[in-house]
Amino acid sequence: MSTTVQLPRWIDVGALPLLNLLLALVVSGLVVLAIGENPAEVVEILLYGAFGYEEAWGYTLYYTTNFIFTGLAFAVAFHCGLFNIGAEGQAYVGGLGVTLAALYLDFLPFPIMLVVGMLAAMIFGAAWAYIPAYLQARRGSHIVITTIMFNFIASSLMVYLLVNVLRPEGSMTPESEQIAENLRLPFIHDIAGALGIEMASSPLNLSFVYAILASVMVWLFIWHTRWGYAIRTVGANAVAATYAGIEPGRFIIIAMMISGALASFMALNEIMGVQHRLLIDFTAGYGFVGIAVALMGRNHPFGIFLAALLFGMLYQGGAELSFEIPTISNDMVVVIQGLVILFTGAMEHMFRPRVTKMYTAWRLRRDAQEAV
Amino acid sequence: MENFELVILLLDATLRTSTPLILAALAGMFSERSGTINLALEGMMLGGAFSAAAVAFYMDDPWIGLLAAIATTIGLSLLHGFACITHKGNQVVSGMAINILMSGLTALVGIALFAQGGKTPALDKAARFQPITLPGAEAVKDVPIIGPIYFELLSGHNILVYIAFLAVPAAWWVMYRTRFGLRLRAVGENPGAVDTAGIGVVAMRYRAVICSGVLVGMSGAYLSTAQGASFLQDMTAGKGYIALAAMVFGKWRPFPALAACLLFGFLDAAATRLQGVVLPVIGEVPVQLVQALPYVLTVILLAGFIGRAIPPKALGRPYVKER
Numbered sequence: 121m122s123t124t125v126q127l128p129r130w131i132d133v134g135a136l137p138l139l140n141l142l143l144a145l146v147v148s149g150l151v152v153l154a155i156g157e158n159p160a161e162v163v164e165i166l167l168y169g170a171f172g173y174e175e176a177w178g179y180t181l182y183y184t185t186n187f188i189f190t191g192l193a194f195a196v197a198f199h200c201g202l203f204n205i206g207a208e209g210q211a212y213v214g215g216l217g218v219t220l221a222a223l224y225l226d227f228l229p230f231p232i233m234l235v236v237g238m239l240a241a242m243i244f245g246a247a248w249a250y251i252p253a254y255l256q257a258r259r260g261s262h263i264v265i266t267t268i269m270f271n272f273i274a275s276s277l278m279v280y281l282l283v284n285v286l287r288p289e290g291s292m293t294p295e296s297e298q299i300a301e302n303l304r305l306p307f308i309h310d311i312a313g314a315l316g317i318e319m320a321s322s323p324l325n326l327s328f329v330y331a332i333l334a335s336v337m338v339w340l341f342i343w344h345t346r347w348g349y350a351i352r353t354v355g356a357n358a359v360a361a362t363y364a365g366i367e368p369g370r371f372i373i374i375a376m377m378i379s380g381a382l383a384s385f386m387a388l389n390e391i392m393g394v395q396h397r398l399l400i401d402f403t404a405g406y407g408f409v410g411i412a413v414a415l416m417g418r419n420h421p422f423g424i425f426l427a428a429l430l431f432g433m434l435y436q437g438g439a440e441l442s443f444e445i446p447t448i449s450n451d452m453v454v455v456i457q458g459l460v461i462l463f464t465g466a467m468e469h470m471f472r473p474r475v476t477k478m479y480t481a482w483r484l485r486r487d488a489q490e491a492v
Numbered sequence: 493m494e495n496f497e498l499v500i501l502l503l504d505a506t507l508r509t510s511t512p513l514i515l516a517a518l519a520g521m522f523s524e525r526s527g528t529i530n531l532a533l534e535g536m537m538l539g540g541a542f543s544a545a546a547v548a549f550y551m552d553d554p555w556i557g558l559l560a561a562i563a564t565t566i567g568l569s570l571l572h573g574f575a576c577i578t579h580k581g582n583q584v585v586s587g588m589a590i591n592i593l594m595s596g597l598t599a600l601v602g603i604a605l606f607a608q609g610g611k612t613p614a615l616d617k618a619a620r621f622q623p624i625t626l627p628g629a630e631a632v633k634d635v636p637i638i639g640p641i642y643f644e645l646l647s648g649h650n651i652l653v654y655i656a657f658l659a660v661p662a663a664w665w666v667m668y669r670t671r672f673g674l675r676l677r678a679v680g681e682n683p684g685a686v687d688t689a690g691i692g693v694v695a696m697r698y699r700a701v702i703c704s705g706v707l708v709g710m711s712g713a714y715l716s717t718a719q720g721a722s723f724l725q726d727m728t729a730g731k732g733y734i735a736l737a738a739m740v741f742g743k744w745r746p747f748p749a750l751a752a753c754l755l756f757g758f759l760d761a762a763a764t765r766l767q768g769v770v771l772p773v774i775g776e777v778p779v780q781l782v783q784a785l786p787y788v789l790t791v792i793l794l795a796g797f798i799g800r801a802i803p804p805k806a807l808g809r810p811y812v813k814e815r
Contacts, residue, residue: 458593
């Protein structure tokens with residue numbers, strides 16, 4: 121095979137993903153054209169809807185919060201070589217944990233509830249991830265299939281619980297009772313208001329701060345701890361890990377439980393922060409989009425933050441879009457999501473050979489000139 | 493006698509609910525036996541259902557609708573192949589991307605074309621597949637036992653139901669009795685060996701995903717132009733995943749997959765009838781439990797508690813000819 125030069129980092133994690141993203145957006149533009157609208161106008165409305173006014177920022181960051189959590193969830197499992205498609209179900213069951221804690225431990229003072237709510241979400245989410253993890257580690261069942269199955273099982277379980285158990289008496293809608301007011305996560309505009317800063321009200325709440333902290337923690341965990349090292353080793357080569365004295369099964373289970381716990385934090389944002397009650401399908405596909413977020417962000421917390429912001433923008437801007445242009449429904453955003461996942465995730469290698477070839481040619485020519 | 497009629501009706505419903513599962517499970521099998529994971533069944537089914545309904549509406553002919561559905565799903569299969577086979581992309585991600593894409597695109601195009609909130613207009617009789625009365629069904633109608641079985645259960649379905657059931661032995665024959673099938677299976681187990689024998693792995697895998705596209709297209713068309721009378725947003729409602737589960741449950745083999753589809757179809761048919769019914773001894777069965785049962789059973793099977801499901805060896809691994 122001909123000589124190739126290793127691509128520098130800025131191309132590998134910067135230019136290539138951007139190129140793929142660009143392609144996804146171009147194709148999205150073509151879809152917009154095909155249904156008879158003007159792509160430039162769509163972009164303008166999208167951007168204005170996402171960042172054009174103060175309230176929009178709040179909404180954008182609120183959606184971003186969910187994507188950070190589900191993106192991190194996918195990334196941690198992925199570092200261990202696992203495809204966790206189950207963030208959706210894990211977040212759903214995590215929501216059950218938060219709701220139960222908030223409804224049945226409502227005598228707790230708020231600061232304790234903050235911790236208890238988080239722990240409840242973590243335990244439920246991690247437990248839901250534990251079963252597929254155990255089956256993968258000890259019985260060799262494929263994690264992709266089992267986590268998909270567990271999403272559906274979670275969905276049925278939650279519908280059952282909401283309809284038959286958690287629904288308050290006399291209510292027709294399958295929702296749980298409201299969480300007591302003093303146990304809800306404070307909104308950022310309320311916190312800012314208390315500090316004397318005027319802010320437009322939006323659903324952005326304390327969980328955004330959690331999300332940033334979680335990102336830092338994941339970064340420390342994956343690259344600066346013994347377990348993180350073990351997880352990456354198992355992900356890179358499970359057989360080699362065994363020879364290095366790392367038992368793969370153990371770390372598969374650990375990585376999946378952390379992944380499930382991270383996914384469940386989404387429920388903090390949605391249930392303790394915004395909805396204040398358990399709703400059917402409150403996870404609304406955030407778990408699946410987390411896959412795209414993590415892949416686009418190259419499974420690094422900082423990249424995940426940027427990708428989450430992009431998707432947050434698409435969500436919020438997309439909501440604005442469906443107001444402004446009636447023929448474009450929210451489904452346009454779903455299409456863009458799909459295209460972004462397709463081009464940045466599934467076809468991530470499409471440009472790599474060509475770019476590598478071009479870069480190699482350029483390097484060789486430069487080296488030759490320097491030699492003269 | 494009343495119970496007998498009830499059983500016949502339930503089995504009749506089972507045939508109808510399991511038809512799309514059978515076609516999609518066979519589709520998944522063709523793709524996966526050749527080494528390409530196909531999580532996109534759900535999205536392809538949706539795309540097929542939409543194309544079938546839209547084209548059948550314009551052309552007033554279900555057959556042209558069916559062709560449109562198959563063309564759509566072959567296109568999507570080629571897209572999946574382009575990402576996973578040509579560019580060695582991740583097969584799971586590609587599948588998920590197609591599912592998300594189609595969930596949005598069908599609704600978006602539906603609104604743009606028909607402005608009915610993502611639905612297609614209701615199809616009239618001529619644009620749908622109609623029930624077929626099998627020869628002699630009317631004659632034996634009143635014969636006890638055999639009459640109801642033949643008339644109610646076996647006769648009176650639309651052509652796609654019969655195609656689905658005939659597709660199973662056909663798929664078996666192709667898979668196990670033809671050179672194409674042998675090569676297809678080999679490419680999913682040991683692509684290196686197939687390549688050494690001078691057979692193109694990439695071409696073989698593309699052919700497999702095209703077969704997959706044809707079958708899943710029929711299952712989509714069934715939903716919107718045979719079982720239903722229009723396309724509804726997200727009308728597949730997880731059927732693609734159930735078919736995937738059935739394929740795994742059937743251990744990637746045609747006849748066991750058929751059995752799994754019938755079982756899951758039966759559960760589906762039973763779930764709608766069990767709603768709010770109090771059974772003796774057991775009490776009221778929660779519908780959600782019955783709905784979750786296919787997934788639970790598949791997990792138990794995968795865990796190795798009921799036999800062993802061994803996937804094709806090269807499943808999920810793109811073929812790299814040389815490094």
